[in-house]
Structures are given as C-alpha cells and as structure tokens.
Amino acid sequence: MPRVxxxxxxxxxxxxxxxxxxxxxxxxxxxxxxxxxxxxxxxEQTFAGLRAVADSLSYExxxxxxxxxxxxxxSDSLAALAKTDHRVRAIxxxxxxxxxxxxxxxxxxxxxxxxxxxxxxxxxxxxxxPQLLDLVRQGYDIVQTQRLDDAQPTSFKKWTSGLxxxxxxxxxxxxxxxxxxxxxxxxxxxxxxxxxxxxxxxFLRGMISWIGFRIVILPYQPVERISGxxxxxxxxMTRLALxxxxxxxxxxxxxxxxxxxxxxxxxxxxxxxVLSFWVTGRTSNLAPGWSSLxxxxxxxxxxxxxxxxxxxVYVGYIFQEVKRRPVYVIKNGGKNG
Ligand code: UDP
Ligand code: MG
Numbered sequence: 001m002p003r004v005x006x007x008x009x010x011x012x013x014x015x016x017x018x019x020x021x022x023x024x025x026x027x028x029x030x031x032x033x034x035x036x037x038x039x040x041x042x043x044e045q046t047f048a049g050l051r052a053v054a055d056s057l058s059y060e061x062x063x064x065x066x067x068x069x070x071x072x073x074x075s076d077s078l079a080a081l082a083k084t085d086h087r088v089r090a091i092x093x094x095x096x097x098x099x100x101x102x103x104x105x106x107x108x109x110x111x112x113x114x115x116x117x118x119x120x121x122x123x124x125x126x127x128x129x130p131q132l133l134d135l136v137r138q139g140y141d142i143v144q145t146q147r148l149d150d151a152q153p154t155s156f157k158k159w160t161s162g163l164x165x166x167x168x169x170x171x172x173x174x175x176x177x178x179x180x181x182x183x184x185x186x187x188x189x190x191x192x193x194x195x196x197x198x199x200x201x202x203f204l205r206g207m208i209s210w211i212g213f214r215i216v217i218l219p220y221q222p223v224e225r226i227s228g229x230x231x232x233x234x235x236x237m238t239r240l241a242l243x244x245x246x247x248x249x250x251x252x253x254x255x256x257x258x259x260x261x262x263x264x265x266x267x268x269x270x271x272x273x274v275l276s277f278w279v280t281g282r283t284s285n286l287a288p289g290w291s292s293l294x295x296x297x298x299x300x301x302x303x304x305x306x307x308x309x310x311x312x313v314y315v316g317y318i319f320q321e322v323k324r325r326p327v328y329v330i331k332n333g334g335k336n337g
C-alpha cells in the first residue's frame with residue numbers, strides 16, 4: 001500500500017466550530033464498520049492492513065463487515081476472517097441494498113463508544129485511524145475525511161462531483177462538505193443522532209452535516225483500489241445524487257410557483273403594452289384578437305403554475321413530515337443535567 005504522509009494533513013485540519021473542544025480522557029471501545037459488495041478479492045488484504053493498525057493501538061476494536069448481498073465469494077471470505085480473528089463480525093444483508101443502507105446496518109449493529117466507517121477496497125487508508133481517534137479524543141464528535149480534489153480518479157468524476165456539491169449547497173439548507181467521503185469517525189452520541197433519523201432515502205454525508213455537533217475536516221489523499229472495479233456504477237451514483245437533492249432540498253417544488261409568478265408578470269406586461277396602444281389611440285395597430293388571446297393564455301398558464309406550486313409546497317411539507325427526522329438534537333444536558 002502506498003505510504004501516506006501525515007504532517008501534511010495535520011496542518012490542513014480545520015474546525016467548523018467556534019467552541020474549543022474538550023479533550024476526552026477515557027479509553028473508548030472502537031467499532032469499525034465496513035460495507036462490502038463483491039470484494040472477495042480484497043477483504044483479506046485490507047483486513048490485514050487494518051489489523052496491523054488496530055494491533056498497534058491500545059483501543060478495544062470490533063470490526064463489523066456488512067456484506068451487502070455480494071454474489072461472489074465475499075461471504076466465505078468474511079466467514080474465514082471471523083474464524084481467524086474473534087473481533088470480526090459479519091452481517092449478511094439479504095440482497096444488495098446499496099452502500100448507504102449497508103453503512104446504516106453497520107451503524108445500527110455497532111455499540112462502541114466510537115464508530116469509524118470506511119470502505120473495504122483499501123481506498124481509505126487505515127493508517128489514518130490513529131489520527132481520526134486522536135481528533136475524537138481531542139473532543140470532536142465527528143471527524144470527517146475529505147478527498148483532496150486533485151485525487152479524483154477521472155476528470156468526469158471530478159467535474160460531476162464539483163457540479164453536484166455546488167448545486168446541492170445552492171438549493172439545500174444543510175451545508176455539505178465537498179468531496180466528503182464515507183470515511184469518518186463518530187462518537188456514540190453522533191451515531192445515536194443518525195439512528196434517530198429513520199428516513200428511507202439516506203445520504204449519510206448530508207445527514208452528518210444535518211445533525212450538527214463538533215465536526216472537524218481531515219483532508220486525505222485516497223489511494224488506488226487494491227483490486228476489482230468500483231461498485232459505484234453511473235446508475236448508483238446518479239441515484240445517490242438524486243437522494244441527496246430530493247431529501248435535502250424542497251427547491252425543485254418551488255419551480256412551479258416561480259414559473260407561475262413569471263407568467264403572471266408577463267400577463268401584466270402584456271396588459272400595459274396593450275393599454276399603451278389604447279392610450280395613444282393606436283388600437284388599429286393591434287392585430288384583432290391578439291391581446292385577449294395572449295392575456296388569457298398568460299393568466300390561465302400563470303394561475304395553473306401557481307396552483308401547482310402550492311400543491312408542490314404542501315407535498316414538500318408532507319415529505320418533511322414523513323421523513324420523521326427529529327425536530328432537534330441535544331448536545332448535552334437532559335437527564336441528570
Ligand atoms: N458497496 C456496498 N454496496 C454497494 C456498492 C458498494 O456495500 O452497492 C461498498 C464497496 O464494497 C466498498 C464501498 O461500498 O467497500 C465503496 O464502494 P466503491 O469502492 O465501489 O466506490 P468508489 O470508491 O468507487 O466511490
Ligand atoms: Mg472505492
């Protein structure tokens with residue numbers, strides 16, 4: 001595995017929170033959650049890397065591998081891993097539910113004080129784990145890694161990812177961190193907050209921003225996939241982007257309302273235009289029937305669009321209700337102060 005230089009990263013760590021974090025003193029248990037889909041060729045090798053790092057640290061580790069309905073020998077590889085290391089737990093999903101669902105299954109199964117989620121293909125360097133844990137011990141609730149921009153495998157991925165983050169940050173009320181990877185450390189409190197969001201369409205990178213807490217961004221240089229191909233097909237990526245846009249923004253629903261307003265404004269302009277002919281006594285210059293026809297078209301079109309917009313807004317409100325997100329998340333206080 002290529003070597004990663006950390007001095008470089010440390011300088012780039014920046015806090016999003018004004019408050020100074022409080023260092024944590026206890027020695028927590030750490031769960032590593034790893035979704036896997038058709039990765040039989042790599043799990044053994046990536047686990048060896050992971051174990052080497054885990055064994056060099058004095059935390060109590062548990063590894064939750066979530067097999068997301070793999071059709072290759074992943075299931076057997078995981079069973080073999082669990083035999084060689086009692087800290088490995090394999091969770092088998094009944095079919096392929098997708099990366100975000102598999103991550104959710106892992107978070108639900110975890111019970112450690114700190115949970116780290118990462119990919120199985122070696123692209124998330126396990127050598128960064130000590131640094132993630134250090135930042136949690138410094139008092140951060142979420143240590144979010146961020147892929148360095150020049151590290152995108154293809155210019156197409158770089159371009160689409162850049163466009164996606166610009167768009168979502170424009171239309172959504174939740175700030176999304178560009179290039180955020182599903183490689184992060186979370187405290188139990190942050191995991192519990194995520195678990196309190198029962199929505200079906202899950203875009204964890206957005207949900208992480210939504211729950212709040214003290215978050216720190218750790219940029220990293222991803223390494224090449226050890227073997228095999230990306231399991232994120234264009235279709236899966238598009239679905240993820242749509243999940244993100246539609247579950248974090250109601251802006252598309254306001255399109256009807258804005259278009260209606262534009263049409264009604266045009267109707268008003270047309271009225272002024274026609275009136276100007278009447279006032280200056282040039283009505284003979286108007287084509288017969290044009291003004292009334294235009295007026296009716298613009299008014300009816302505008303009204304329809306506005307009404308559609310109203311329905312859209314109600315649908316948006318219903319959508320927000322059915323997501324059943326908590327109304328707030330408590331950072332501290334509550335039971336026994
Ligand atoms: N993965 C998954 N279910 C899927 C697709 C991917 O569990 O339907 C896993 C995959 O095995 C890997 C991680 O999610 O551990 C990230 O996928 P991948 O490396 O293919 O994505 P990329 O790094 O190319 O964005
Ligand atoms: Mg990958």
